[in-house]
Amino acid sequence: MDEIYDLIIIGAGTAGLVTAQYACRSNLNALVIEEKMEGGQATLIPLLENYPGFPEPIDGFTFAEKMKLQAVQFGSKFLSGKVTGLGKKKHLFSVSVEKSDDSIQTLEAKTVVLATGAAHRQLGIPGEFEFYGKGVSYCANCDGPLFRNKHIVIIGGGDAACDEAGFLAHLTDRVTIIHRKHTFRAQRALAERTLKNPHIHVRFNSVVTAINGSKNENGHEKLTSITVENVHTGAAEEVACDAVFISIGMDPRTELAALARKDEAGYLITDENMQTSIPGLFAAGDLRAKPFRQLVTAAADGAIAARSAAEYIDIHIRGT
Known part of the structure; x- marks a missing residue:
């Protein structure tokens, strides 16, 4: 646990990948952890035709690849594994990751963005x-x-x-x-x-x-x-x-934030800055309580979450 990240992003769907891009542009040392494939549910879209900037439809897998490439080019790091635990002690979060060889790696970060999404029933x-x-x-x-x-x-x-x-x-x-x-x-x-x-x-x-x-x-x-x-x-x-x-409902993947405030359906409640009820823990994407869930709104969440994480570090960690 030698390296302390400015930001750990859990989940690499649209919200997570955009968070990574904006975090690194803000000069944060950011790590993205994804259990499966980068891109999330976007990778399952055969033809994406309603995302701004793509007048010709693009398949979801290619769309996700381009987003990850942008994040990497800005300096984001990626780790493959399943996050099994998330805790906080004083000003630092600890993130436990189960890797493919069944070993457990524990990482530390000043802020965390949950972007684990929600699963369609x-x-x-x-x-x-x-x-x-x-x-x-x-x-x-x-x-x-x-x-x-x-x-x-x-x-x-x-x-x-x-x-x-x-x-x-x-x-x-x-x-x-x-x-x-x-x-x-x-x-x-x-x-x-x-x-x-x-x-x-x-x-x-x-x-x-x-x-x-x-x-x-x-x-x-x-x-x-x-x-x-x-x-x-x-x-x-x-x-x-x-x-x-x-249309039989969705299950938000919020089990890592057991102590954070949620609405009646189990979605994480945040303010307009994507801040949850736990200081330093932000949420972006489909696991948030919000009226409209689209790739474009997930991207907006990610950009705001990254900016908010940078401001939180400046104010509460660096004391500036």
Whole structure:
């Protein structure tokens, strides 16, 4: 534990990579720790078409590679491993990292930015993984415009599902919501607005048991239908559609910040500077409590978190 970093960034999705870039531009000694692959969920996007500065769509893997390259060029360091512990003693954080050889490395830093994101809840049904990016999506704002004037299915019954249905209903007049209960879980006003929308058809007491597809003339797989089952009768039918948006919630990855303040859904609460309730611990990206989760908002979070970390060090560590 000889080297003390100015900043350790846990997570190398968009928020983490932008944090690293801005931190090093502020002359901070920054380290990024990532358990899996740099880029996070962005790497799973087949064609990214709504990020500023890319008029031609770019695949998510290439996008993530470019972000990491920028961070490295500015001087950021990277470490592969799983963070198993995060603690604080006086003015220093300790970060325990389990490496690929099962050894544990303990690092110290003056500040930490959590950018571990949130995981989309999955249905776990046949076809969900196979047709991800080929008609299956977890983000209506991201991918909805790709299916303009098509038949779109949304699975879910909470606020997010109803909000997304309303958004998609501006793009097509054929939106179907499938929900396993007999009524929405969404707020009453939102539920009523959804039910009154002439472009939205709702199927209650129903579950999707399979997502089906076929290969087109070019040999590419494409989603073509879903299998829907009535929860009471067990009757099943195949419903033709062009896209399926799964909106059954997300699980923020906040276990490393057990003592930090969270909202009712478990997301970390920060101020406008990305500061959590623990001094020197910042959060950026999808694990934050915020109304809109996109790559561009994750990038903004990262830039602000890096600046805030630099200011925190100046004020509370260096005493300047």
